Amino acid sequence: MVDSQDMVKKVFTQKSARIDTNKGENYYNNLFEKAKQRLSTLKKQAPLKDIDMVDVIETEGINRRDFMKWVSGTTATLMLPPMFEPLVAEATELMNRVPVVWIELQDCAGNSEALLRSASPTVDDLLFDVLSLEFHETLQAAAGHDADRQLEDAVEHFKGQYLLFVEGAIPMANNGMYGTIGASGETFHEHLMRMSKDAAAVIAVGTCATFGGIPAAAPNPTGAVGVMDLVKGKPLINIPACPANPANMVGVILHYILTGQVPELDSLLRPKFAFGYRIHDNCERRAHFDAGEFVEEFGDDGAKNNWCLYKVGCKGPMTFNNCSIIRYNEGTNWPVGVGRGCIGCSEPDFWDKYAYQRPMAGANIKAPTGGVEKTVDEFGLGLLTATAVGIGVHAVASAVAGKKSEHNEEE
Amino acid sequence: MTPIMRTIHWMNAICMVVAVATGLYIGYPYYQTLIADPAVNKYVMAWNRWAHFIVAIIFDVTAILIGYLYLFSNFEKPYKKILPTKKNFIEFCEVFFNLITFNRRKKFDSSHSDSYNIMFFTLFHVLLVFMLLTGLQLYVHGLASGHSSIGDWWPWVLHLSTDWTLSVFGGNMGVRIAHHTTMYLLIMWVMSHIYYQIWRTIFWQEGDIAIVFSGYKFARDRKKDK
Numbered sequence: 001m002v003d004s005q006d007m008v009k010k011v012f013t014q015k016s017a018r019i020d021t022n023k024g025e026n027y028y029n030n031l032f033e034k035a036k037q038r039l040s041t042l043k044k045q046a047p048l049k050d051i052d053m054v055d056v057i058e059t060e061g062i063n064r065r066d067f068m069k070w071v072s073g074t075t076a077t078l079m080l081p082p083m084f085e086p087l088v089a090e091a092t093e094l095m096n097r098v099p100v101v102w103i104e105l106q107d108c109a110g111n112s113e114a115l116l117r118s119a120s121p122t123v124d125d126l127l128f129d130v131l132s133l134e135f136h137e138t139l140q141a142a143a144g145h146d147a148d149r150q151l152e153d154a155v156e157h158f159k160g161q162y163l164l165f166v167e168g169a170i171p172m173a174n175n176g177m178y179g180t181i182g183a184s185g186e187t188f189h190e191h192l193m194r195m196s197k198d199a200a201a202v203i204a205v206g207t208c209a210t211f212g213g214i215p216a217a218a219p220n221p222t223g224a225v226g227v228m229d230l231v232k233g234k235p236l237i238n239i240p241a242c243p244a245n246p247a248n249m250v251g252v253i254l255h256y257i258l259t260g261q262v263p264e265l266d267s268l269l270r271p272k273f274a275f276g277y278r279i280h281d282n283c284e285r286r287a288h289f290d291a292g293e294f295v296e297e298f299g300d301d302g303a304k305n306n307w308c309l310y311k312v313g314c315k316g317p318m319t320f321n322n323c324s325i326i327r328y329n330e331g332t333n334w335p336v337g338v339g340r341g342c343i344g345c346s347e348p349d350f351w352d353k354y355a356y357q358r359p360m361a362g363a364n365i366k367a368p369t370g371g372v373e374k375t376v377d378e379f380g381l382g383l384l385t386a387t388a389v390g391i392g393v394h395a396v397a398s399a400v401a402g403k404k405s406e407h408n409e410e411e
Numbered sequence: 412m413t414p415i416m417r418t419i420h421w422m423n424a425i426c427m428v429v430a431v432a433t434g435l436y437i438g439y440p441y442y443q444t445l446i447a448d449p450a451v452n453k454y455v456m457a458w459n460r461w462a463h464f465i466v467a468i469i470f471d472v473t474a475i476l477i478g479y480l481y482l483f484s485n486f487e488k489p490y491k492k493i494l495p496t497k498k499n500f501i502e503f504c505e506v507f508f509n510l511i512t513f514n515r516r517k518k519f520d521s522s523h524s525d526s527y528n529i530m531f532f533t534l535f536h537v538l539l540v541f542m543l544l545t546g547l548q549l550y551v552h553g554l555a556s557g558h559s560s561i562g563d564w565w566p567w568v569l570h571l572s573t574d575w576t577l578s579v580f581g582g583n584m585g586v587r588i589a590h591h592t593t594m595y596l597l598i599m600w601v602m603s604h605i606y607y608q609i610w611r612t613i614f615w616q617e618g619d620i621a622i623v624f625s626g627y628k629f630a631r632d633r634k635k636d637k
Contacts, residue, residue, distance in 0.1 A: 019556055277555050292444045292455025311440055318583050320555065344584075353584040359439050380595030387599045391606045394510075398614060401513030 019264075019276035021079050028081055035087050035258045042097045042257065043090075048132035053093040077251055077326065078263070079273045091257040095131050098257055099162040101154055102136040103195055105188040106179050106215045106224055107168030111206040112138045114243035117329060131253070134162065148182060155198055163256065164199035165249075166192060166227050169208040169215040173223030192230060201235040201262055202227060203252060207345055210238040210268075217351035228269060235262045238269040242345035247326050248274040268348065270320070279342055280316035282324040285309065289317075295339075303339055313357040314341025321346045412626045413486050419473050420623055426466040426473075427601065431594060433463040438591060467546055474539055481536075492529035502526040510607075514614040521615060522630040531604070538597055545580075545590040548573035552583055 057067050071089045075082065104112065116139075133139070134154035135147075142150050154162065168188075171178035176187030186194075196202045204227040207213035215224035228236055239248050252271060255263045263271040280286065288294070288308035295302040295312050308314070316324070319342050327334040335342055344354030412420070435441065436459045444455045481489050492499055505519040506527035519525055524532075551569035559565045580586045611619040618628045 021556075278553065281553070281555075287450040290455075290457040291450035291453040292440060292442075292459075293450055293453070294440055294443055296443070318552070318587070347584070348582050349584070353582070380592065380598075383595050383599055384602065387602050391602065394513075395606070395610065398513040398610060401515060 019079075019272045028083070031080075031259065032083060032087070034260075035084070035091075038258070038260045039087060039090050039094060042094045045097050047096045048099055048134075049096045051096060053095065074247075074251065074254060077247065077273060077322075078255055084258075087258060088254060091254050094257060095253065097132070098253070099132045099134050099154065099158040100165060100253070101134050101151070101158075101162050101195065101199070102139075102165040102167065103191065104137050105166065105168030105192065105209070106171050106222065107206060107208040107213065109138055109167070110243040111167045111209075111249075112136070114328075115246045115249060117246065134158065144182070148184070155195065159198045161200050162198075163253065164195050164202045165205050166196075166202060166209045167205050169212045169222075169224035169226060170230060171215070171222035171224050173221065178222040189230065192227065196227075196231045196234055199234065201237065201256065202231050203237045203239060203249075204228065205239050205249060206244045207240045207242045207350060210240040210270075211348040211350075213242065214351050216349075236269055237262050237265065237271060239274070240268075240270060240346040241321055241323070242350075245274070245321075245323060245326060245328060248322070266320075270346070274322045275320045275346065277320065277322070278317060279319050279321050279324040279336070282322075283316050283336055284324070285336060298339070306339070309336060309339070309341035310359055312341055313343070313359060315344035315347075315354045316342040318354070319344040319347055412622050414626065415476075416480070416486075417623060417626060419477060422469060423473060426469050427597070429462055429466045430470070431598065433459045433466075434591075434594060437463060464550070467543065470539060471543055474536065474543060477536060487523060489524065489529045489532060492524065492526045493533055499526040503530060517615070521617060531600070535597070535600055535604075538593055538600065542590060542593055542597070544573050545576050545586050545593070548576045548586050549583070549590060 057064075068085075068089065071085050071092065072082065074092075075085050075088045078084075078088070080088070102112075135151045137147065140147065140150065170176070170188050170192055172189060176189040179188035180186060181188070181191055204210045208215055208224070209227050211226045211228075212220070212224045213226075215222060216226070226238075228238060237252055239245075239252060241248075248271065251273065252263060255261075255271075255273075263273055266272050266275060268275075280289070283289075285306060285308045288306070289310055293302065293305075293307040295307050295309050297303070298312060310317070314336065316336065323334045323342075324336065327337065341357070344350045347354055437456070440456065440459075444453050446453060492502075502519050503526040505516075506525050509517050509519070510527075547569050551566050551573065554566040554569070557563060557566050576586045576589070577583065580589050608620055608623075611617070617630050620628075622628045
C-alpha cells in the first residue's frame with residue numbers, strides 16, 4: 001500500500017516545483033563519494049589550459065580567505081551541505097578541465113555582458129584564465145574563417161565532452177533565414193543542431209534561449225523559439241532571466257564539474273537551486289505588501305519610503321528566481337532594490353504577460369483572438385454592462401408584455 | 412429548499428461578495444492604508460488574502476456538499492433534471508420560451524425546480540469549481556518548497572489536482588487571467604440570477620423569492636382559479 005502510494009506520489013510530483021533541501025545523510029554521503037571520485041579523475045586529466053587557479057587568485061589580489069568565503073556561499077547556493085566546501089573549492093580549481101563552447105543566436109548579447117560582470121571569481125579569472133572557453137564569438141580574438149576553424153577544432157577535439165552554452169532564440173520562420181552565420185549561410189537552427197549533437201550537455205542561457213524571450217514576443221515575426229523546443233535527447237538546463245545571473249551560470253558549471261551531471265531541475269528545466277523559490281518570498285519589501293503599503297506612482301512618498309512595488313507592476317509574486325537573494329553585479333543590487341518592480345523576466349512569455357507597469361488587474365493583455373488589445377477588466381466590465389442592458393431590456397419588455405397578458409386574461 | 416440548501420445558498424452568497432471584494436483588492440489594491448504604524452502592525456493585504464482564502468475554503472466545502480446533494484439528495488436530485496431526456500429538453504425549452512415571450516406562454520410545472528433552473532445551477536457550480544481549481548493553483552504557487560503547516564500532503568494534493576491548469580492556460584499568468592476573467596462570468600451569472608428570481612416573483616405571482624428565505628413558495632392552482 002505504502003509502495004503504491006509512493007509510486008503515485010512520484011508520478012505526479014516529479015515535475016512540480018518542490019524542492020528538497022535535505023535529502024538525507026545517505027544521499028549526500030553517496031554524492032560526496034561520487035564527487036570525490038569524479039574530481040580525482042578530472043585531476044588526472046591534463047588541463048586544457050595550463051593555468052593554476054590558486055595562482056590566478058593570488059595574482060588577482062584575492063586572498064585565500066575571500067576565496068573560501070566565495071566557496072561557502074556557492075556551496076550554499078547549490079543547496080549542498082557544508083561538507084562539500086572542500087570539493088567545491090577543488091572543483092573551482094579544476095574548471096580548466098571542462099571545455100565550454102558558447103554560441104550566440106538571436107539576442108542582444110546581454111548574457112555575455114552579464115558573465116563579463118560576474119562576481120568572484122571575477123570574470124577575467126573565470127573566463128580567460130581558468131574556464132576553458134573554447135569558443136565565444138563576442139569575447140574571442142579570432143574573426144571570420146579563423147573563428148569558424150576554431151569552432152570546428154573545438155567540436156572535433158572535445159566531441160561528447162564540451163558544455164554547449166546557447167545564448168539567444170532561434171528564428172524558425174522563413175526557413176530560419178532571419179539568422180544565418182558567416183559565409184556558409186548556415187541558419188541558427190542548423191548551427192544549434194550541429195553544435196548540440198556532440199555536446200555533453202546543453203545549457204540555454206537567458207530568456208531568449210530558454211523560452212524565446214523578447215524575439216518571441218507577440219507577434220513574433222521571426223518565429224523565434226527557445227532551445228528546449230528544438231534540442232531533444234540531451235541533458236538540457238535552462239537558466240532564464242534577462243540577463244541570466246552569472247552566479248547561476250557558474251553554479252551550473254561547478255555542479256557539473258563536481259558531479260558530472262546536471263543539477264535537479266523543475267518542470268521548465270530550470271535548476272531548482274536557483275529557481276526554486278519566488279522572489280516575492282525573500283523580497284526586502286515584502287512586509288509592505290502584507291501591510292498594504294504600495295508605491296502608487298514612481299517618485300511618490302511610498303517610493304521614497306521603499307514601499308511595495310506591486311501596484312506599479314511588480315511581478316515578484318509570480319516569478320521564480322533567486323535575484324532577491326544573490327542579486328546582480330557582485331551582489332550590489334537588483335531591480336526591486338533600485339525601486340522598480342520585477343518584470344518576471346525568467347518566466348515564459350514574460351514580455352507579453354509580465355512586462356507591463358501595472359498589476360494583472362490593470363494590464364493590457366493581448367486577447368487570445370490576437371489583434372485587438374483589450375484588458376481583462378474592460379472585457380469583464382463590458383460583459384457586465386451587456387448583461388445589465390439585457391436584463392433592462394427584458395425587464396421593460398416583460399412589464400409591457402405582462403400588462404398585455406393580464407389584459408388578455410381579463411378578456 | 413431544505414434548511415441545509417438555504418444555509419448553503421446564503422453562505423455562498425456572502426462568500427462570493429467577500430471573495431470578489433478581496434479578490435479585486437489582491438489583483439489591484441484599490442485602497443491603501445495611511446496609518447502611520449510600522450508595516451508589521453497593519454497587514455492589510457494579509458487580511459485581504461486571509462479573507463479570500465477562508466471564503467475559498469468555505470466554497471470548497473460547500474461545493475463538495477452540493478456535489479453530494481446533487482447526486483444523493485433525498486429531497487430532489489438535481490442531476491435528474493439535466494439528463495438529456497426528451498422530457499427535460501421540452502421543459503428546458505418551455506421555460507426558455509416563457510422567458511423570451513415575457514410570460515405569455517407557460518407550459519411547465521413551476522412547483523419545483525425546472526430543467527432550465529437546474530442547468531444554470533449546474534453552470535454556476537462548474538464555474539465555481541473552475542475558480543477553486545485555478546485559485547488553488549495560484550495558491551500552491553506560493554508553496555514552492557512543497558511544505559505546508561499541515562504537512563507535505565497538502566501541496567501535493569494541490570499539485571495533483573490543479574497542475575493541469577498550467578498547461579491548459581500556458582503558465583501561471585494564464586491561470587491568473589483565467590481566474591480573474593471567470594470572476595466576471597460569475598458576477599454576470601449572479602446578476603442574471605437575481606433578476607430572474609425577481610422577475611419570476613413578479614410575473615408568475617407565486618412568491619418565488621420566498622423560496623430562499625422560508626424554503627417554500629406557493630404555486631397558483633390555475634384550475635382552481637378558473
